Amino acid sequence: MTKQSLSWLLALAIIICLPLSGCYDAKEIDEEVYALVIGVDEGVQNKIRLTFQYATYKEGGGKAQGGGGNGGDEESGEVDGTIVATIEASSLLEGINLINATVNRQISLMHAKMLVFSEEYAREGVAKYVEPLVRFREVREFMRIVVCKGKAEDFIKENRSFIGSNPAKNIELIFEQSKNTGYFPDVFFSDFYQDLLTPYGQPTAIYAGVNDLTQMASDVGTGEPPLRTEEDYEPGSIPRKGGTKKELSGTAVFDGDRMVGTLSQRETRFFLMGIGEFKRGFFTLEDPNIPGYIYVLEIRLAGEPKLKARFANAIPVIDLELSLDINIISIQSRKHYEKLANIPKLETEVKLHFEKGLRETIEKTQTEWNADIFHFGRKIAGNFGTIEELEAYNWNRHYQEAKVNVKVNTHLRRSGFLFEAAPVHSSTTEGEQKE
Amino acid sequence: MIREGHFGFYEAFSLMTIVLITKLFYTSPMVIIKSLGTAAWYGTLISCGITLVFFALLFSLMARFPQQDLYQIFEAVTGKIVGKILILIFAVYLLYKAGITLAEFIAVLNVYSMPYTPQSVLVFAFLLLVVAMAYVGLEGIARVAYVFFYPIIGSLFLLLLLAIPNYDYCYLTPLLGHGLLRTMETGVIRSAAYGEIVFLAVIINSIHGLKNFKKVGFITVISAGVIFSLCLSCILAAFQYTVGGEHLSGMYQLSRIIYFSRFLQRVESIFLFIWVITSLITVSFAFYLALSSYCRAFKIQNHRPLLLPFSTLVFVLALYPDNIAEIIEVHVKVLRAYSSLILMFIPIMVLIMALIRGKKGEKANDQAKP
Numbered sequence: 087m088t089k090q091s092l093s094w095l096l097a098l099a100i101i102i103c104l105p106l107s108g109c110y111d112a113k114e115i116d117e118e119v120y121a122l123v124i125g126v127d128e129g130v131q132n133k134i135r136l137t138f139q140y141a142t143y144k145e146g147g148g149k150a151q152g153g154g155g156n157g158g159d160e161e162s163g164e165v166d167g168t169i170v171a172t173i174e175a176s177s178l179l180e181g182i183n184l185i186n187a188t189v190n191r192q193i194s195l196m197h198a199k200m201l202v203f204s205e206e207y208a209r210e211g212v213a214k215y216v217e218p219l220v221r222f223r224e225v226r227e228f229m230r231i232v233v234c235k236g237k238a239e240d241f242i243k244e245n246r247s248f249i250g251s252n253p254a255k256n257i258e259l260i261f262e263q264s265k266n267t268g269y270f271p272d273v274f275f276s277d278f279y280q281d282l283l284t285p286y287g288q289p290t291a292i293y294a295g296v297n298d299l300t301q302m303a304s305d306v307g308t309g310e311p312p313l314r315t316e317e318d319y320e321p322g323s324i325p326r327k328g329g330t331k332k333e334l335s336g337t338a339v340f341d342g343d344r345m346v347g348t349l350s351q352r353e354t355r356f357f358l359m360g361i362g363e364f365k366r367g368f369f370t371l372e373d374p375n376i377p378g379y380i381y382v383l384e385i386r387l388a389g390e391p392k393l394k395a396r397f398a399n400a401i402p403v404i405d406l407e408l409s410l411d412i413n414i415i416s417i418q419s420r421k422h423y424e425k426l427a428n429i430p431k432l433e434t435e436v437k438l439h440f441e442k443g444l445r446e447t448i449e450k451t452q453t454e455w456n457a458d459i460f461h462f463g464r465k466i467a468g469n470f471g472t473i474e475e476l477e478a479y480n481w482n483r484h485y486q487e488a489k490v491n492v493k494v495n496t497h498l499r500r501s502g503f504l505f506e507a508a509p510v511h512s513s514t515t516e517g518e519q520k521e
Numbered sequence: 522m523i524r525e526g527h528f529g530f531y532e533a534f535s536l537m538t539i540v541l542i543t544k545l546f547y548t549s550p551m552v553i554i555k556s557l558g559t560a561a562w563y564g565t566l567i568s569c570g571i572t573l574v575f576f577a578l579l580f581s582l583m584a585r586f587p588q589q590d591l592y593q594i595f596e597a598v599t600g601k602i603v604g605k606i607l608i609l610i611f612a613v614y615l616l617y618k619a620g621i622t623l624a625e626f627i628a629v630l631n632v633y634s635m636p637y638t639p640q641s642v643l644v645f646a647f648l649l650l651v652v653a654m655a656y657v658g659l660e661g662i663a664r665v666a667y668v669f670f671y672p673i674i675g676s677l678f679l680l681l682l683l684a685i686p687n688y689d690y691c692y693l694t695p696l697l698g699h700g701l702l703r704t705m706e707t708g709v710i711r712s713a714a715y716g717e718i719v720f721l722a723v724i725i726n727s728i729h730g731l732k733n734f735k736k737v738g739f740i741t742v743i744s745a746g747v748i749f750s751l752c753l754s755c756i757l758a759a760f761q762y763t764v765g766g767e768h769l770s771g772m773y774q775l776s777r778i779i780y781f782s783r784f785l786q787r788v789e790s791i792f793l794f795i796w797v798i799t800s801l802i803t804v805s806f807a808f809y810l811a812l813s814s815y816c817r818a819f820k821i822q823n824h825r826p827l828l829l830p831f832s833t834l835v836f837v838l839a840l841y842p843d844n845i846a847e848i849i850e851v852h853v854k855v856l857r858a859y860s861s862l863i864l865m866f867i868p869i870m871v872l873i874m875a876l877i878r879g880k881k882g883e884k885a886n887d888q889a890k891p
Contacts, residue, residue, distance in 0.1 A: 101649070109640035223636060227778050228786060258783050276778055283763040286692070464691035472697045473558045473762065 096222050116143070119189060120197040122168065122254055123245055124178070125238030127204045132174040136181035137202075137239040139170045140193060141253055166246040168253045173237050179218055195224040199257040200245075201231055201275060202238040205338070205345065208291070213282055213343035220279050227276035228263055233345055235295035235322055244296050244331040258473045260334065261292075261445070265365040268358050269351040270294075270334045272411055282343055285477055287461030290357075293336035295322030302327055313378055315370045318350035339457050341482075346455040349447065353485035356447040359408060359440070360460045362390045371439060373419050381423065382416040383436065390499065395465035402481075402488040406444070410494060412436055414501040420509055424501035433496040440494045448490050458485040525628030525727045525813065526660025528667075533721070533728040533737040534661045534744075535670035536806065540717050541745035543803040546796045547625045548849050549714065549857060550756050550771035556707050558762040559679060560698025562754035567708025569746025572715035575865050576738045582872040583722055583731060591722035592817050592866065597882070598875045605818045607867055611723070611812035614863050616831070619807035620761060620838025621852040623647060626800040629770050634793060644839045647801070652832050654805035655812060659727055666802050676795045677748070680772070681755050683779045683788065688758035697763075705709045714749075714857045716864030718742055720810055769845075808835060 125137035144167065163170040169227040171188070175181035182193050201219070203212055219225045247256035264272040270292045281289030302325040321335040337349040337357060349357055358364035364387045373379040391408035412433070414424055423432045451457050463481040466488075470476040534846040550561075557564040587596045592611075627643045628681030635643065654662050698704055718738055725734050759778065768774040776792035779785075812824045812831050823829070842848045875881070 098653070099650070110642065111635045225634060226787075228780055255783075274780075280761060280764045284761055285763070286761065440595065464689060464694075468694040468696075470695040472695050472700050474699065476695050 092192060095262070117191060118194040118196075119143075119191040120254070121182075121193050121195055121200060122198060122257055123200045124180070124195070124198055125172075125202040125204075125242045126207060126212075127206055127238045128210075129174040133176050134178065134181070135172060135174045135239065136178060136185075137170060137172045137242045138185055138193065139168050139242050139253075140166070140189075141168055145252040156210060157247045163243075164461070165243060166253060167251060168245075170239075170243050171247075177218065178215055179222065181379050190512050193274040195219075195222065195383055196226065197254060198225060198229050199254065199261075201229055202241055202294070203231075203233050203291075204238045204241075205233055207238075208233045208338060208340075208345035210404075211343045212340075212345075214243040214424070216275075216279055216282065216343070219275070225275065227274060231273045231275055231278040231291040232294050233291045234293075235320070241294060241296055241332060246330055246332075248330060248454070256386060263334070264292075264358075266367070268355040268364045269336070271337050271358060271363065271427070272281045272356055281340075281461075282463075284463075285481060286458075286463035288342070288457040288459050288482060290459045291338040291340065291345075292334055293321055293338045294332065294334045295320065296323060296331050297322045297326065297333050299327055299331060301325040303363065313372060313380065315372050316352060318352050320348070337459070339451065339455055339459055341457045347456060349450070352443075353447045353450065356440070356443040357459065359387055359410070360391060360406060360448065361443055362408075364385065368415060371436070373417075373421075374435060375421065379417065379418040380416075381414065384413040384415050385436075385440075386411045386413075393462065393465045395462060395469065397469055398489075402462075402466055402484060404465070404488055404490045405493070406460075406462075406490060407493040410436070410440060410496050412496055412498045414498070416502075420507045422506050424498070424505060429498045433498055437494050437496045440496070441492050444492045444494065448492070450486065452490075456483070456486040458482060462488065462490070523835060525682070525724065526658060527727050527729065528660050528663045529729070530733050530737060531670075532663040533669040533724075534741055535731065536666035536740040536802070537721055537737060538744055539666050539670065539673065539802045540720075540806050541715055541741065542748050543622070543799045544714060544857065545749060545752055546770060546772050546792075546799060547629055548769055548853060550753055551768055552853070552857070553707075553711065553753060554757065554762055554771070555766035556699075557704050558766070559757060560694055560701075560704040561692050561762075561765075562693065562750050562757060564698070564704045564708045565711070565714075565753060566746055567705060567751045568712040568714055569707055569742060569749070571654065571712035571812075572742050572746075572842070573739065575716075575869070576718055576742055577721060578872055579722055579868050580731075580735050580738065581654070582868060582875065583725060583734060584708060584857075585872075585875055585880070587731060588726070589729050589882050590725045591719070592814070594875075594882075595867075595871060598871050598880050599831065607871075608814050608818040610863060610867070612695060612811050612818060615720075615807045615811035615814060616719065616834060617852075618856060619651075619804050619811060620841070621848070621856055622800070622807065623651075623804050623839040624842050625848050625853060626796075626804070627839065628842075628848055629773070632769055632845070633773055641836075642834055646863035647804070648832050648836055648839075650801055651805045652828050653806050654801070655809040655828060658824075659724060659809055659813070662802065662805050663727075664755045666806075669798050669802065673795045673799055674748075676791050677752075680776050680779070680788075680792060681751065683781075684755060684759060684775050686781075687775075688755060690754075690758050692758050692761045693754060702730070708770060710858050712791060713861035713864060715742055715745060716861050719864045719868060720806075721840050722868070723810060723814070755776075804835075808832070 119140050121138045121140045123139035127135040129135040162503045171185055173181050173184050175184055186193055250256055261272050264270050271290055273291050278289050278291060281287065288502045301323055319335055321333040324333060335351040337354045339349060340347050355364060355367055366384060369383050369385055370380050373381055388409040388411045391406055394405040396403050417423055420426060451459055466481050467476050553561045553564060582594065586597060592608045595607045599607065623644060627640050630643060631640065718741060721734060721738050728734060728737060752772060756765050756775060759775055765771055773789060773792055776789040779788050812827055816824050842852060
């Protein structure tokens with residue numbers, strides 16, 4: 087290769103490098119500000135009221151947090167290292183543009199973690215607000231969909247964490263709690279949108295609310311407190327004190343793009359088991375042998391639920407079978423339920439409990455809303471030859487007619503650190519027969 | 522005649538497979554899923570089957586004229602003038618294919634990755650590389666294809682594997698999609714999507730003749746069919762036929778939903794890599810063949826002086842469509858649904874003419890004599 091052709095080649099390579107470096111779309115990280123949460127409420131002066139929570143890149147939001155302070159500033163909207171700004175606009179993306187006019191950096195949705203709809207708005211239909219986000223390149227599929235009781239604006243103002251200083255991480259971690267408790271589903275934006283369009287079932291969203299921390303009764307009780315193992319709590323009504331005010335608890339159920347009802351945190355666990363999304367959770371059951379005593383079990387889903395669907399006399403029949411692994415965490419009575427001879431009885435009790443819970447949850451979705459949030463329709467679809475036949479049948483209309491058979495297999499695996507726990511001895515202990 | 526160099530089975534296989542599967546990364550999956558619904562994954566296998574039948578016919582044509590490429594056969598069977606017209610039709614088609622493939626690539630790139638970069642800048646930058654590849658020639662393009670074949674296929678399968686948690690194969694039901702008849706019809710029409718295999722007959726002398734031609738052709742079409750079918754079934758299993766039929770680039774979207782934890786997500790950069798490289802190889806191949814066909818028609822010995830005028834034409838063609846709807850609804854439709862009129866119909870007509878006129882190549886005539 088001659089010197090001349092080599093220099094031409096080098097010149098060409100340099101010229102090629104220039105346009106390929108993506109100058110037009112290049113953005114420095116700190117040229118943008120990342121919206122973490124987007125809230126949608128009904129507007130007063132315009133169609134929608136949008137609330138954005140975005141990071142400030144400052145430790146603690148740049149405000150000194152005095153003792154007893156709430157870590158924020160009402161006027162500037164500072165909330166624990168973030169700014170919460172609210173604006174009214176005709177559309178969601180225009181709202182971002184309007185906010186941009188007030189911020190010295192461009193707001194980007196690349197790291198948006200949560201889209202919050204107020205319940206009132208969700209009941210009117212959300213498709214028109216979801217659609218522009220699906221088309222918009224900045225929106226990530228992993229953003230979560232939340233429906234909150236009350237205003238989305240109020241919920242976002244309470245979206246703070248007292249642990250750690252990274253607001254983005256804190257928001258991501260709160261959704262991880264779905265895996266640890268099963269009290270709410272972890273609904274991604276992409277799944278929600280897909281479920282809006284699907285003929286196989288109906289969408290769900292995370293149900294949330296703000297707890298004013300006044301739900302707990304006064305410390306002075308009257309007599310023996312009752313044992314409530316099957317308590318249902320709506321978000322915002324869990325009796326507690328301290329911590330953040332936001333609560334994710336339960337499932338918002340949709341029929342098409344309209345919210346039609348909710349599952350409690352207890353029903354949500356059964357729902358998650360039914361769709362194979364339940365990871366683990368503690369369950370407190372009353373000891374049938376000693377009323378007033380409880381045992382606590384850690385339940386895990388063992389594999390994917392088995393689902394079969396067929397038509398019998400033109401009625402859709404669904405067979406749902408799932409297996410649960412049980413770990414004993416606590417036996418208040420210290421009875422030896424973990425012993426080989428006692429395991430079948432315990433397994434049967436747990437099996438019946440979960441079969442009943444699952445059946446009731448499915449029946450609720452059938453009778454109250456006719457909304458197949460379990461997506462049994464994906465198995466029913468196999469009974470149809472063509473898409474036209476499936477769509478003409480409209481599974482979402484016929485879901486309420488389906489007969490759903492539920493079978494739960496339970497397997498006790500472990501019993502914690504103890505095996506055959508010894509009884510407590512005191513001066514009043516009477517001799518007990520060996521089991 | 523341009524000296525196009527020689528390369529072996531693996532280079533030819535890599536080149537043709539990449540050329541065939543490139544459309545998978547653009548709007549093709551969306552169009553097929555919209556048209557066939559849940560039957561898309563085997564609808565493409567029907568197209569693949571039709572192409573295999575076509576390739577068998579093409580092979581019988583090539584076998585009648587050993588040591589001659591398709592263009593020489595055109596001239597031998599239809600005469601010099603008609604033969605040259607047929608070669609020019611191929612040249613124009615290839616030029617159009619290069620331009621529209623580039624337009625589609627740039628349009629999708631604009632949507633997903635570089636929204637603010639002007640199309641002309643992207644087309645210009647891309648064309649610089651295409652011209653560099655075409656300057657080196659066919660052998661160079663084939664060897665580049667071979668070098669990148671394993672990374673491309675490896676990344677593609679890695680992407681499909683990483684997306685496994687999102688699949689639910691129940692979404693492939695109802696099995697018949699929009700009906701068997703519609704699937705068959707569309708399958709037959711869209712066999713044009715595999716029609717580029719005909720270009721193997723144009724470059725037959727670079728791949729060491731008939732034996733390699735047959736091997737490369739059949740294996741490439743079958744491999745591309747399997748890859749297409751697998752990718753379509755994964756898109757359907759992840760997005761269902763409803764959403765799968767709306768995503769501009771189903772494969773890119775698949776890469777966007779890969780999520781294992783807070784730490785393993787946003788892996789679409791893997792996809793960008795294979796997307797750009799496959800597009801580059803495909804456009805370079807079409808561009809080079811367009812040039813080479815033109816040179817053959819007018820007996821031009823050196824293709825390099827034509828690089829600038831041809832790249833200008835591709836630049837204009839790539840920027841010609843006004844909007845993405847025009848690209849999808851007009852140009853891509855012409856390329857992937859109706860181009861079989863050129864890619865398949867012409868060689869088959871030439872085969873029929875050769876049979877009727879009893880024309881054979883010299884060597885074949887020699888073998889036929891006692």
